[in-house]
Amino acid sequence: MSARVDALLTAQAVRSHCAQIMALAEQDRAPYFQLHMERMPAAASWVADTIRLQYPDLDVPYHSRWRHFEAGGIDRWRRLADAQGLSGAERARVRIDLVIPSVLLDAGAGPDWGFEDSIGLRLSRSEGLGVASLALFASGALSADPGRPLRSDAAALSGLTEDTLAQAFQVTPSNPLVGLAGRALLLQRLGAAIAARPDIFGTPARIGN
Numbered sequence: 001m002s003a004r005v006d007a008l009l010t011a012q013a014v015r016s017h018c019a020q021i022m023a024l025a026e027q028d029r030a031p032y033f034q035l036h037m038e039r040m041p042a043a044a045s046w047v048a049d050t051i052r053l054q055y056p057d058l059d060v061p062y063h064s065r066w067r068h069f070e071a072g073g074i075d076r077w078r079r080l081a082d083a084q085g086l087s088g089a090e091r092a093r094v095r096i097d098l099v100i101p102s103v104l105l106d107a108g109a110g111p112d113w114g115f116e117d118s119i120g121l122r123l124s125r126s127e128g129l130g131v132a133s134l135a136l137f138a139s140g141a142l143s144a145d146p147g148r149p150l151r152s153d154a155a156a157l158s159g160l161t162e163d164t165l166a167q168a169f170q171v172t173p174s175n176p177l178v179g180l181a182g183r184a185l186l187l188q189r190l191g192a193a194i195a196a197r198p199d200i201f202g203t204p205a206r207i208g209n
Helices: 002-008 011-026 037-054 076-083 088-104 125-138 154-158 162-168 180-195
Strands: none
Touching: 076 088, 076 125, 088 125, 088 180, 125 162, 154 180, 162 180
16 A cells, blocks of 8 residues: 555656546546637746746746745744754754644635734735744744754644644634634644654654654
8 A cells, every 4th residue: 555655646646647637638528627728828928928027037936835934025934043043954954843834734714814923914824824833933832842942843743732823823703713723633643643753753753853
């Protein structure tokens, strides 16, 4: 079973399944969309024109969780890392400690939730969740070592409570976050998962290891 699952995670498997979907679309048998190849040149031109309009020098920043941390044009991660004097391998480990829980917390927040950052900027959706998760991480809530707050370790993750998450994400009756309990449970399970693999995550277990 493991070999079959691993095979699905290869680039070859992705190309193979994409080819199957493409073949269905070319036969007009795709259940959820239609393919109009005659419109491809216009679509490609629109994409290229939009990129050049936004980034005339074609220096396009990669899209990822890291862009959400920079909502409002503020590089919050760099400020945090520089303030703590992080460098080299430890800076890389801390980045991993931060981004994995943050990505796992990024599911639909609901239409009524928002997060107000330290300068009063209110953010919603993925940007809000990203900045809120960065604040959670910076608070040391994901570390069981008070002397090393910027880390995500098994002990802290496994013991993370819904109340802690609610406080960090500014959840109130008037600012409800969809799936709060599920998010807390997900991080608890992450803690258990890394604790079960000391060969990968060390002892005590830390994501950045």
